[in-house]
Amino acid sequence: MSQTDAATAPSSGPAPDSAVSVRNVSKNYGPVEALKNLSLEFPRGELTSLLGPSGCGKTTLLKIIAGLLQPSAGEIVIDGNTVTAPGPDRAFVFQDFALLPWASVIRNVAFGLELRGVARSEREAIAEKYIANVGLSGFENSYPHQLSGGMRQRVGLARALSVDAQVLLLDEPFSAVDEQNRRKFQEDLLELVRNENKTFIFVTHSIEEAVYVSDQIAILLPRPSRVSEIIRPSGFRNKGIENIRRDPEYLDIVDEIWASLRSYAE
Amino acid sequence: MTAFGYRLPAMSSLLVWGLLWEIIGQLHLTFFVPPLSQVIITLVEIIGTPAFLKALRETAIAFLSGVAASVLIGIPVGILMGKNRLIDEILLPWVNIFLSAPLTALVPVLMVLFGFGMTSIIITTTLFAIWIIILNSRAGVLQINRSLVEMARSFGASPLDAFFKIYVWAALPEILGGVRIGVIRAVKGVIIGQLLISIVGFGALFELYSSNFLMGHFWAVLLVLFGMAFAISEFLGYLERRVAYYAASR
Numbered sequence: 297m298s299q300t301d302a303a304t305a306p307s308s309g310p311a312p313d314s315a316v317s318v319r320n321v322s323k324n325y326g327p328v329e330a331l332k333n334l335s336l337e338f339p340r341g342e343l344t345s346l347l348g349p350s351g352c353g354k355t356t357l358l359k360i361i362a363g364l365l366q367p368s369a370g371e372i373v374i375d376g377n378t379v380t381a382p383g384p385d386r387a388f389v390f391q392d393f394a395l396l397p398w399a400s401v402i403r404n405v406a407f408g409l410e411l412r413g414v415a416r417s418e419r420e421a422i423a424e425k426y427i428a429n430v431g432l433s434g435f436e437n438s439y440p441h442q443l444s445g446g447m448r449q450r451v452g453l454a455r456a457l458s459v460d461a462q463v464l465l466l467d468e469p470f471s472a473v474d475e476q477n478r479r480k481f482q483e484d485l486l487e488l489v490r491n492e493n494k495t496f497i498f499v500t501h502s503i504e505e506a507v508y509v510s511d512q513i514a515i516l517l518p519r520p521s522r523v524s525e526i527i528r529p530s531g532f533r534n535k536g537i538e539n540i541r542r543d544p545e546y547l548d549i550v551d552e553i554w555a556s557l558r559s560y561a562e
Numbered sequence: 563m564t565a566f567g568y569r570l571p572a573m574s575s576l577l578v579w580g581l582l583w584e585i586i587g588q589l590h591l592t593f594f595v596p597p598l599s600q601v602i603i604t605l606v607e608i609i610g611t612p613a614f615l616k617a618l619r620e621t622a623i624a625f626l627s628g629v630a631a632s633v634l635i636g637i638p639v640g641i642l643m644g645k646n647r648l649i650d651e652i653l654l655p656w657v658n659i660f661l662s663a664p665l666t667a668l669v670p671v672l673m674v675l676f677g678f679g680m681t682s683i684i685i686t687t688t689l690f691a692i693w694i695i696i697l698n699s700r701a702g703v704l705q706i707n708r709s710l711v712e713m714a715r716s717f718g719a720s721p722l723d724a725f726f727k728i729y730v731w732a733a734l735p736e737i738l739g740g741v742r743i744g745v746i747r748a749v750k751g752v753i754i755g756q757l758l759i760s761i762v763g764f765g766a767l768f769e770l771y772s773s774n775f776l777m778g779h780f781w782a783v784l785l786v787l788f789g790m791a792f793a794i795s796e797f798l799g800y801l802e803r804r805v806a807y808y809a810a811s812r
């Protein structure tokens with residue numbers, strides 16, 4: 297809608313093109329105010345992290361964007377359209393994996409495509425590709441109960457990737473992964489953000505992880521939840537993956553975020 | 563099961579009980595218990611007779627219709643109750659009442675409402691089987707992981723997709739358990755129906771044999787009935803074990 301205006305308007309820099317806009321969203325669960333008047337822009341093709349203490353409403357916000365929950369007030373706008381229900385432009389990676397326990401890995405990964413009516417041979421070919429992408433080749437015919445927590449989480453990730461949605465909503469996708477694999481996945485995620493022109497919305501508890509993978513970090517504070525700060529790490533992004541964790545800007549941002557969150561730590 | 567280091571075949575306990583039956587029968591303690599061997603000889607004699615086949619057909623039709631009705635109505639109703647609070651509040655008290663009600667006492671009412679024919683027998687069978695199927699399907703749905711349903715919705719599942727691809731499968735272990743118990747209760751229901759409503763099928767045979775003190779015949783028909791119920795229940799038990807791998811990890 298106003299994108300052409302923005303493009304022609306005389307402004308200092310290129311206007312950030314938002315893939316998802318959260319506008320004055322509030323959400324009450326009965327008397328509990330989970331979100332209050334929260335507004336946030338998610339730039340297209342970038343990864344935005346939602347960082348905040350437990351129970352501050354990160355999952356709630358993600359589910360509202362997904363169309364799984366209705367906001368009590370405010371709206372979500374994607375490409376000029378207000379979100380009212382789930383749509384093929386968004387894919388969700390669930391905090392608790394949400395795998396079908398009676399289905400093999402390949403059927404689980406292809407399940408999104410199955411629901412969209414993609415023919416079996418076609419969707420299994422696509423699923424196989426993403427199973428390989430997340431490093432699960434050889435487990436196509438295993439069942440979820442035969443996999444470790446980290447492997448299950450990767451099945452959920454592959455399922456979300458295989459529907460080729462423009463916006464990926466990831467709710468703590470690495471929480472069940474051990475430290476070595478976690479670092480590996482963070483690198484893979486950076487790769488993914490660079491190669492696929494998709495918008496990633498990423499919930500995490502880890503400050504280091506948020507700073508490492510994000511183009512933009514939104515810090516949420518609880519009761520009632522609002523965006524307290526938006527940080528855009530930019531300096532170290534092009535210095536090579538190996539050097540990020542030693543970069544002074546990286547360390548400064550981690551410290552800065554810790555300083556603003558420490559008062560909420562128990 | 564093993565005894566003295568040997569692996570015993572399945573159901574060997576039945577052999578022991580059969581042997582005990584034979585001994586008691588041979589002792590001629592009571593006319594009520596003829597020897598098992600005599601019962602089996604009688605069984606072989608009557609099993610091909612037109613009267614027996616007619617009874618078998620009548621009973622099978624009533625039983626299968628009753629079970630089909632219980633499954634086709636009971637599972638969707640149970641799933642709906644599990645999904646929808648309002649429907650659940652409305653129906654649950656009735657389901658619980660009927661589950662424990664002395665259904666035999668209701669049979670005369672059914673006869674008034676539906677006559678003395680097959681319909682009443684089928685309804686009696688259904689009434690015996692359906693409540694436990696409803697309750698188990700409901701319990702199966704209640705324990706479904708909510709995020710499976712959200713997951714399906716987020717990938718664009720229609721309500722029908724969700725029903726057939728999520729609810730039915732996630733509740734399947736409980737549903738099968740309910741159907742297995744329901745089928746066993748249906749055997750009871752069909753015989754009670756045949757005895758009380760119109761004297762047809764196996765009910766008629768039981769009536770005929772017991773009033774003429776033909777205990778060998780009586781037990782032979784009972785053995786057939788037991789064998790069929792056992793086979794069906796074993797088959798459903800087998801299906802239950804097939805889904806057990808995910809029942810524990812949902």
Ligand SMILES: Nc1ncnc2c1ncn2[C@@H]1O[C@H](COP(=O)(O)OP(=O)(O)OP(=O)(O)O)[C@@H](O)[C@H]1O
Nearest residue numbers: 325326328329330349350351352353354355356357
């Ligand atoms: N279905 C619900 N009913 C009532 N309250 C809820 C419900 N879901 C969430 N809440 C409340 O809303 C608040 C935000 O929950 P939410 O799950 O969004 O937090 P979160 O930031 O994702 O937490 P975590 O980091 O622990 O996953 C919490 O205080 C929680 O108690």
Ligand SMILES: [Mg+2]
Nearest residue numbers: 354355356391
């Ligand atoms: Mg959460």
